[in-house]
Amino acid sequence: xxxxxxxVTTEKLKGKIVADVEVTDVAVVVRFEDNTYLDIYLDxxxxxxxxxxxxxx
Numbered sequence: 001x002x003x004x005x006x007x008v009t010t011e012k013l014k015g016k017i018v019a020d021v022e023v024t025d026v027a028v029v030v031r032f033e034d035n036t037y038l039d040i041y042l043d044x045x046x047x048x049x050x051x052x053x054x055x056x057x
Contacts, residue, residue, distance in 0.1 A: 008051045013038065 016032040027041035035056040043050045 008038065008053050012053065
């Protein structure tokens with residue numbers, strides 16, 4: 001899977017209800033009730049945080 005740069009905007013997440021949260025040493029994953037996921041992770045190539053969203057069918 002190719003990694004593409006994406007921009008997470010608060011407008012896309014407003015009003016969503018959090019269903020679950022997982023926290024590890026290098027990432028935080030938030031699952032919302034509509035199966036949208038917000039991933040916040042440490043980029044292994046450079047010392048910075050990245051964020052992405054995706055939605056499962």
